[in-house]
Amino acid sequence: MKQFEALTRKDNQPVRYLIVDDSVFARKSLAKMIESFGGQLAGEAGDGRTAITEYARTSPDIVLMDITMPQMEGIEAVEHIVQQHPDARVVMVSSVGYQDNILAALQKGARHFVQKPVKPAALYEIVRYVLNEDGVTAPSIVVREERQ
């Protein structure tokens, strides 16, 4: 896996992530990626409803949110989270990437969209962009690829 320059907050603390996906496997895979970004797992949720309570409990810097989930889907969860926490940074991570879905997610307050299978470098760039946009991280970080 590619190794990345650690994304840290301005206070030098690791960026904290909330991962929301009904697949344990997908959560584990994303957790590995954020570890390679130098991030810290603030919490996990397997459905949209749990994501809302986990967001309030953990106050993460960024949320990686699936769309198709039981109980409550990701787009509805984004709407609730952003209503309650207008500064929330949510990146949608889904295998279903058609325009209607992306537009709906963005209209509800999501900041970006990544289609599965997730390429770590692409996710890193998007997370960096979203965090820099809000002035959470320093803007001069570059991707470094580990040579094999």
Added chain:
Amino acid sequence: MRMDLIQPFIGSLDAVLAEMMQAPATIADLAMEENGYRKKGLAAVVTFTGQIEGRIILDMEPQAALRVAQCLTGGEVDSTEPIVREAVCELANMVIGNAVTQLNDRGFEFKVDPPSVLSEEQCEKAGHDSEATILRFETPSGHVHLNISMHYHARRARERAGVPAI
């Protein structure tokens, strides 16, 4: 069965397998079946409803499933671990999701349910009510089977578009 509806699933599986297993996948066989489905390894099923209705089974030989789990978790995984079954479900989710994206962008509208592990009961039912297209892919870690059964509801599509039936 309309091949233009099946093609995105073939292309999607090909691309996702190549990405996930870091190795090429080639189509080794294509067949039509009407009988119940017999699992070859670890299988996940995804159903969808809307203008296109049906289900897709992704069935992986244990070594192929293990390879995907190891690639995605970036480490050693025991073949008996539940995470391997989860890997097959997630792979099915990616394959179907990517294909659905292509079909949706071409104007077909339908909803995909979350994937689940294929049960013996679902195996027996699969194929009895409709014809299925079965594709066998070869990968360096073993075979991967894609069982596709779907119907296109032309009437629903016409109603949505506001075009009267002739």
